[in-house]
Amino acid sequence: MITNLQTVLRCATVLATLSTVATACGDDASSDDAPDGGCPAVDAGCPAVDAGCPAGCPAPAGDLQTPPQGTPAAIDAWIAAGSYKGAGWKCEAAPHPARSPSPHGVNLICNNTKLSGTAAPADYPFGAASVKELYAADNTTIIGYATGLKLQNGASTGDKWYWYEKLSGSVVYNGKGTAANSDVCSGCHAGAGSDAAHPGRDFVYTQVP
Ligand code: HEC
Numbered sequence: 001m002i003t004n005l006q007t008v009l010r011c012a013t014v015l016a017t018l019s020t021v022a023t024a025c026g027d028d029a030s031s032d033d034a035p036d037g038g039c040p041a042v043d044a045g046c047p048a049v050d051a052g053c054p055a056g057c058p059a060p061a062g063d064l065q066t067p068p069q070g071t072p073a074a075i076d077a078w079i080a081a082g083s084y085k086g087a088g089w090k091c092e093a094a095p096h097p098a099r100s101p102s103p104h105g106v107n108l109i110c111n112n113t114k115l116s117g118t119a120a121p122a123d124y125p126f127g128a129a130s131v132k133e134l135y136a137a138d139n140t141t142i143i144g145y146a147t148g149l150k151l152q153n154g155a156s157t158g159d160k161w162y163w164y165e166k167l168s169g170s171v172v173y174n175g176k177g178t179a180a181n182s183d184v185c186s187g188c189h190a191g192a193g194s195d196a197a198h199p200g201r202d203f204v205y206t207q208v209p
Contacts, residue, residue: 058127058149058162064088065112067129067147069162072171079145084131088113090208095135100197101188102205104146106135111208115150123202124150130204134167143168148189148204151176156203158186 062068064083068075085091091110098104115128127150134144144167152160158177163185165172177186192200199205 058129058151065114065129066127067131067149067162067164069149072164072166072174075147075164075174076145076166079131079147084110084112089131090116092206092208095133095139099199099205101191103188104132104134106137106139108133108135109206109208111206115204116208118207120207121201123153123155124204126150126152128204130206134165146172148185150203156190157181158183158190158203161186161189161203 058066058069060069062074062078064086065088067084068078083089089110089112092108095106095108097106110131110133112127112129114125115130118124118128129147129149132146133142134146135141136143144165146165147163149162150156150160151162154160157179158181159179161177162175163177163183164174165185173183173185177183181187181190186203189203189205191198192203192205200207
């Protein structure tokens with residue numbers, strides 16, 4: 001997986017040092033060709049995430065507060081189950097036109113408890129997540145979804161986020177961002193809070209109150 005190549009290479013070094021045989025960091029052994037996200041310790045110790053993450057990191061399989069990290073099918077199924085509209089989540093009241101500099105079109109954003117409940121100016125903790133419903137211009141028909149999940153504590157770089165977007169049946173992005181913010185999602189979300197035209201902070205533009 002090209003998006004994860006740097007991580008894999010870095011982790012291969014760590015794994016070699018530890019003389020441990022394990023699946024590559026940030027990816028499992030399956031042939032689904034989907035990156036499998038990460039944990040707080042991924043870059044330090046490279047656990048095989050599907051073998052179980054250390055305590056205190058978002059579970060790759062997801063839970064009621066956490067979008068999964070994995071195949072589009074797994075993420076789509078989690079979205080379809082609708083837990084992002086359930087207990088502890090806060091959603092905007094109605095779809096709204098994209099807010100500059102958003103490319104997302106008409107959309108509605110929901111935040112999980114960790115995201116909506118983290119008061120400014122603190123950085124968001126691991127497990128903070130948003131789900132965005134993407135609408136057609138009729139403001140009614142949902143044509144896609146985007147998710148963002150913070151994987152580690154501390155000020156963000158792109159590789160602390162797991163991004164997913166599917167629009168009109170096509171997967172736009174699925175996987176961790178890059179440390180250099182060179183992926184499409186982190187490249188723009190890195191600007192959150194940078195000036196008056198870019199509200200928010202720590203890679204999040206909209207915190208639902
Ligand atoms: C050119 C800038 C830009 C790009 C590229 C971009 N976004 Fe966004 N995104 C925004 C803005 C601005 C908002 C908030 C307002 C809105 O969307 O109307 C937003 C909102 C979101 C949200 C809700 C949480 C938040 O930060 O407000 C998620 C989740 C999200 N985007 C995911 C993604 C994903 C996944 C990608 C890559 C496939 C992506 N975005 C690409 C600008 C961008």
